[in-house]
Amino acid sequence: MGSSPALPALGWLVRPMPPIDEAAAAALLAERFGVRGVLRDLGSQQDRNYRVRTATGDYVLKIANPASGPDALRTQCAAVDHLADALPGLRLPRAHRGADGEVVQWLTAEDGDLACRLLDYVPGEPIMDSRHLAPPVVAGLGELAGCIAAALADLAVVEQPGPGRLWDLSCAPAVIEALAPRLPDRARADRVLAASRAAWALVRPYAQALPVQVIHGDVTDNNVVCEPGPDGRPMPAGVIDFGDLGAGWTVAELAVTCTSVLHHHGAGPASVLPAVQAFHAVRPLGDEELAVLWPLIVLRAGVLAVNGQHDALLDPGNAYASAALDREWAMFEAAVSVPAEVMTAQLRHALGRPPVRTAPVPGHRLLPALSGDVPALDLSVHSDDLHAGRWLDPHAQRALAADALAAGRVAVRTRHGEFRLTRTAVDTPDAPATCALGVEAYLAEPLEVRAPWAGTITRHAADGLTLTGDGPDLVLDGLDGACEPGPVEAGRPLGTVARRDGAHVLSVQLSRLSGIRPPRFAPAELAAGWTESCPDPTSLLTDADTDAGEVRPDAPGTRLLERRDRSFATVQEHYFAAPPRIERGWRQYLVDAEGRGYLDMLNNVTILGHGHPALSDAVHQQWQRLNTNSRFHYASVVELSERLTELLPADLDTVFLVNSGSEAVDLALRLAWAATGRQDVVAVEEAYHGWTYASDAVSTSVADNPNALSSRPSWVHTVAAPNSYRGRHRGAESWRYGPEAADRIARLVQQGTPPAAFLCEPYYGNAGGMALPDGYLKQVYEATRAAGGLCIADEVQVGYGRLGSHFWGFEQQGVVPDIVTVAKAMGNGHPLGAVITRREIADAYRTQGYFFSSAGGSPVSSVVGLAVLDALRDEELQANARDVGRHLKDRLLELAERHPLIGAVHGSGLYLGVEFVRDRTTLEPAREETAAICERLRELGVIVQPTSDRQCVLKIKPPLCLSRKSADLFVAALDDVLTHGW
Incomplete structure (x- = not known):
């Protein structure tokens, strides 16, 4: 599997299903299996599936694509039986034998005989729609994939026959190269081709070393059936559709599962981390497997994108295939939204593996005329210079630097890896990118900038240069008189620090992502991956050691909850299962240590608001x-x-x-x-x-x-x-x-x-x-x-x-x-x-x-x-409570008209409660749902908790300075959760 194998002719691999005579299918059921019932088409990408309802139970009549051979179908049935023995609690589609004792029977169709099987109907619902998947659900998918991989590991490896080769990720580059040129949207086709080639370049060095076994190959949201848990979340209960079973890289099982998560509402690359951690807990991942996991996710998403388009063109009447196009493209967009190298570093961090590259970057000083230590501004949530909401001023960072220079400093700088409070956003459900991937130097005078090492200069902006050499790329912005592109020697002048908006500011960033211009800031959930890919350039500006008080993604402070539990009586409970570390407040807002802003809808203690x-x-x-x-x-x-x-x-x-x-x-x-x-x-x-x-x-x-x-x-x-x-x-x-x-x-x-x-x-x-x-x-x-x-x-x-x-x-x-x-x-x-x-x-x-x-x-x-x-x-806060509270209650009552989970909206002013019930007649309390809704609201930047003896009421008692804008944000977030799930 070191290189992508050639594929048989595409016409043999993907063939549309011929029309099926339902009467013939019903006759086959009665004659070969002794089953009579009502048939309903379930839809499928390439097979034809019917649910068969009978008086004694339900089945699935599965009519295989003409490309599938009977030996492959028998292998699938044997694998299901093996899993049933290994995982007795898992719901599986076990096959029934026909009158002749065979699991494979034949149905005569217009273009020839089609192989058929009668399988147990697996109760439960798949979760392939766009509803939000909470971390415990994603973890459940990952755990299931790990259990299946572990259980199938002792089966004899067989080559994947027929159309299964299409989904073997070792074949992904060949599939994409063959299908992409056929797509009508050339821009999309070119993007998939470029992404797959880059991903395969990262997989190839490890391909021969990756463990190979029999895998299911499609443990996805579409093929995992779920039952609602006590909190209403869909929890995996069974798996169906073994059509992609065959030999493959073990890590491909996880890659396929992770890819299916990416199209769900609110999902992003970091959403797969619970699945990876849960899979690893069952079937540990080696370093080589971690190195290829995200590139394989990109390849899987690419195959889905091009094959889905091809199926829709080949079989335009297949509504199932056509309906999948948007979600397949959403998976691809999410998979390529972050460089694979960054995600690999993030995956290693999530599993507790040390960073691959931690050595400091050697080089001459960028500003030779600047001697001694260059003090750092404190822009973190702990900063004493950002009280009274000063951090919300878009010019706060520049103002702090100007104050320091006016006090006699020759230069000041910002910190790499710091979660900056000045990047915190409020009244938004989106977590901002707060982790600094570079530094800025503020200078009293326009000093000359020199090349720290030899390399090649390219210009990315009128005042910006990129220096490429043997190490990471050096990205500089804020230069006057920037030198011409081309080769440079170490120590050569690159320009002078420009004056912009009243200050001389040089922006410095390092990047190990060749040919990729990294962002200046990363979201906290991906900070570990980005900071490894964009190392600290501070040593190019000053001789200072690591900044004291700097908050880094792997700092001991991230284990503060463990320390709390050791020394603080645990009967003094905390909000949320994994509580954010709240370190600052202002008015109706709270801010955690990573610069995430939250709307505080709970804190009836701080009636004036925080930080007054x-x-x-x-x-x-x-x-x-x-x-x-x-x-x-x-x-x-x-x-x-x-x-x-x-x-x-x-x-x-x-x-x-x-x-x-x-x-x-x-x-x-x-x-x-x-x-x-x-x-x-x-x-x-x-x-x-x-x-x-x-x-x-x-x-x-x-x-x-x-x-x-x-x-x-x-x-x-x-x-x-x-x-x-x-x-x-x-x-x-x-x-x-x-x-x-x-x-x-x-x-x-x-x-x-x-x-x-x-x-x-x-x-x-x-x-x-x-x-x-x-x-x-x-x-x-x-x-x-x-x-x-x-x-x-x-x-x-x-x-x-x-x-x-x-x-x-x-x-x-x-x-x-x-x-x-x-x-x-x-x-x-x-x-x-x-x-x-x-x-x-x-x-x-x-x-x-x-x-x-x-x-x-x-x-x-x-x-x-x-x-x-x-x-x-x-501040007329009682009047504000009256007016904003009336507006908020009206908005909540509007939600109640659309969401039956809301049984009632109680209260007056800013003393409100939203009561959740499973049934508006019986008033059965939705206790577990309420707790889960609060967790999801926290993910959307809203802090709220349950109350009442039944713990089914949202306690809404925010500071009385709550604004209409904030009230509307809360309602929008609650609407989002009730619409798309929690």
Whole structure:
């Protein structure tokens, strides 16, 4: 297999199927196999397949292409039997023998006899349409291919007869050379020819060393049948169509599988990595196999492209072949979108193999007049020079360089391999290319540039040269007076650094990709491959060692999650199975360590948004002045307390300051106990209030604590969750929740356990942001007060204007509580909470001693609280929550009309929930689907998580600065996921 073998005449290899008389096929079924049923054409590229439905089961009548010989068909059947023994859980199309004991029978057609087989129908659905394939599904395909390859490895190698040679990847160049000239689209034909020749040049040196065995040859999305998993994702369950079975390179099995992934919605070259890793785990790949894997993917895609076009021309009535043309071309486009050398390096990185070439590039200095170290700009997500959203300024990099030069620097440079925050994009589902594949030098003076080694100069732009020599290509941009093309000696002047937009800037890049102009930046998912192909040119500018703090694709920091799990209690869970490393935030955006921007639709703690400059400045200034505890006398704690009471009804005039919502609820309960002399509390089911002893005791959400109901202390009594969508009373009947809760309180009084307090979120948060039934709190508060108890409104999540229409959630119900708890939004992420109540209730606590919180109400915490209130007012964030929230809810309701998985859209303002159900009548929760949807949304740049006891509601509680543009991005991303899969 060292060179591509010659093929037999094409007319023999690819022949259209003759017309088939279905009546004759039905007669053959009855006569030869004793089967009678209803036939339905399944479609095929070259064979004719009928599904046969009978009273006892389903079969497939497979009528082979005239090019297929009976020996090949018998071999296929034997291989299926072998796999059935080796992989008993795999669904397979086992063959049935005819009346004469043979698996191959004959059907007389117009042009001669056709070989036929009756196979078991393999239940399940293929996934060849364009729906998105999640990484676990891609991994499942790769694992299946690996299992089949491993199971077939001990079969005797037989030559692949008939049309199977068409799909033998060792024959791919010959197939493409033969078929491409026949295509009507010459531009496409030429592209496929050029790509296949380049790919074969990379395969040829390894061809003789590659392991050969019997392979299936077509473990693809089209031939793998799937069953929906618990989350609705299609998981491989069986394999069909052994028509390409024969001898081949083992790695070709994987190449074929990977190629089939590339046409799916949202797929790109990196999408195949889970398949490669899963295949390797079953059947390890050698270095030679890794070296040829991506070139073989290019060749497979090329064969599909030219053969599909040829089949459509040869058999224009074959709708199956014609329908495949677009997806076959999409596979080719994806396969050639990244150089094979880059993908090979990326594949090695994915399997933990060391880079092939790591030695530094030797050469003379490009700028001999520039001596000493050239300091680097910090453009990473950790940069202290890019706060307050400065990184979104398209001129930020140049401005930082100008600041450094103005401060007296002779030169500054950028870093190679750095994931640049200045490249981060927001409000887009596409991950930007952030990894720098070169460096820029910013100079105070226009210095002369000299050749670091001998070679040949070509000009790629008016101010750009490429120097080609024995090593990597040197690509320079930003030259005045660039030298003429041709040979140059080391040290020869190449030009002078040009002045552009107020600075002298030289761009330097190295490339091991001969004849290919690499991009300046690479996406994070391919950074390892690109940085190996475009090595670091820093040594040509400065003698500095590797940049401290630089984030590289293979840096130890990429294993941060492992370190977290070793030292941080794992019961403190993290979002997502493979969480992005979030290192920066700004307004409604989060940014990971690789410069990927995300829209934060989840973070109800940072109500103002991330990185708020006024808050940062206030904390910085106050910390420099003083930070102590609230038993000292200072102004800010007084000012914050006054501001809080001004936002509430007049009777709520006294403030306690604490550190968190849990502490606030805990203290509120203790106040009620002290004021009433009782301990019994009435709480609402399916609610979460905190993790301290008292707040946990009244938390009834089994999502947060599976034992919440069984471990509840005897002094906690519950009333039904007033869920008007899926609770005991729904829709118009939800008014019944109020009287029932009031009756429950009255019965407690009769039983001698009158409640000290009734505790409730005034807008039902844990259920997904759902309004309480009208009048609910009024009825329950009246019953509580009639029993001598106090009414506690837990505003930790809903307060501070999130509803848009009201600042406090209890206002929506037209009631005034006795105690209000608030936290989260109050500190915009700083640990700050409050309990606001009446003076006599606060004073009653003295019977329990005195109250004190070390950090609650400290000068820094108080200043934080004041800064948050100022920003809420000055930036009109409650009004923004109202307007953007209304727009967002309307858009989500539009989605619900088109996607039956959406059962309901709850909430108000920017306190919303989208509830997913498998059936709108039974309201079966789509729990697993919701988790998978959140994972897919993360891939599209949106951070959101499930909530409710059923974990089937998207929790939508973003910073109140959310813009309409961002809201529309979220809706578009959710629409994409619900349309194309997760």
